[in-house]
Amino acid sequence: MNFYEDKETAQQFIEFLESPNGVIQKQILLETLEPHLPRATNSKILDAACGTGWLAGKLSKTYPSLEAFDSSSALIDHARKEFPNINFQILDAGNTLPYADNTFDTVVLSMASHDLENQPKSFANLFRILKPEGTLIVTLANPYYSFPVGMWKRGIFRALLGKKPRLKLRPYNFFRNLQDRAFRWNSRLTSRFYPLSEQINNLLGAGFALTHMEDLVSRTDSPAFNATYQLHRFPTILLLKFKKPLE
Numbered sequence: 001m002n003f004y005e006d007k008e009t010a011q012q013f014i015e016f017l018e019s020p021n022g023v024i025q026k027q028i029l030l031e032t033l034e035p036h037l038p039r040a041t042n043s044k045i046l047d048a049a050c051g052t053g054w055l056a057g058k059l060s061k062t063y064p065s066l067e068a069f070d071s072s073s074a075l076i077d078h079a080r081k082e083f084p085n086i087n088f089q090i091l092d093a094g095n096t097l098p099y100a101d102n103t104f105d106t107v108v109l110s111m112a113s114h115d116l117e118n119q120p121k122s123f124a125n126l127f128r129i130l131k132p133e134g135t136l137i138v139t140l141a142n143p144y145y146s147f148p149v150g151m152w153k154r155g156i157f158r159a160l161l162g163k164k165p166r167l168k169l170r171p172y173n174f175f176r177n178l179q180d181r182a183f184r185w186n187s188r189l190t191s192r193f194y195p196l197s198e199q200i201n202n203l204l205g206a207g208f209a210l211t212h213m214e215d216l217v218s219r220t221d222s223p224a225f226n227a228t229y230q231l232h233r234f235p236t237i238l239l240l241k242f243k244k245p246l247e
């Protein structure tokens with residue numbers, strides 16, 4: 001099951017993306033992704049698990065033939081209203097996808113790998129529709145530092161002294177054993193926890209070759225406690241780049 005199929009969860013996610021921290025996260029994601037995208041503007045790009053379609057909306061300005069899908073109908077409804085010129089489909093990455101073999105030059109899977117219920121099947125499906133020598137770009141919450149392992153906390157004394165929260169780590173290995181991998185971000189938003197090694201091994205198992213790995217970092221700091229402040233200190237988001245090898 002995809003938790004974002006629940007309307008409340010979808011709404012919560014839409015609100016996050018529109019919040020100041022969501023805006024910062026989108027900006028840093030876009031800046032980090034852009035240098036890895038193809039030069040040719042007629043390249044076929046797929047935004048897999050596209051959510052609200054914000055990234056598809058940005059990329060379609062450069063790549064007009066971009067396509068996108070997500071299995072949450074609430075999020076796709078939102079995306080279609082916002083970007084009526086993009087071909088959005090409601091599809092589950094774990095099911096057979098209605099694209100021909102070797103269709104896309106680049107597949108982007110942004111901040112969604114950790115939400116997939118069945119990573120091996122989903123990655124095999126994305127592998128099939130990517131062209132040989134094509135690129136898969138995955139951005140993901142860095143499980144070593146981001147929630148639920150990492151929690152920004154400030155005790156009562158730090159609060160009284162007007163200091164900012166600090167990142168505290170909870171036992172990573174505890175989260176490996178979660179039932180259904182599910183954990184709650186808050187009362188309305190549920191996600192999954194996959195160890196980083198498992199995600200990379202699932203991608204390699206699907207046939208992809210890892211070609212590049214990058215920490216998302218905010219070069220500037222912020223006087224306020226926000227996503228800029230957090231990303232200036234810890235790589236809470238990672239970018240992984242894979243190639244589909246020639247047979």
Ligand SMILES: C[S@@+](CC[C@H](N)C(=O)[O-])C[C@H]1O[C@@H](n2cnc3c(N)ncnc32)[C@H](O)[C@@H]1O
Binds near residue numbers: 052055091112
């Ligand atoms: C954290 S959101 C990221 C959305 C978007 N890529 C972004 O960067 O804003 C995770 C997305 O994965 C989608 N998702 C989860 N499981 C899926 C599946 N099996 N097939 C398609 N989409 C899925 C959810 O609906 C949600 O939109």
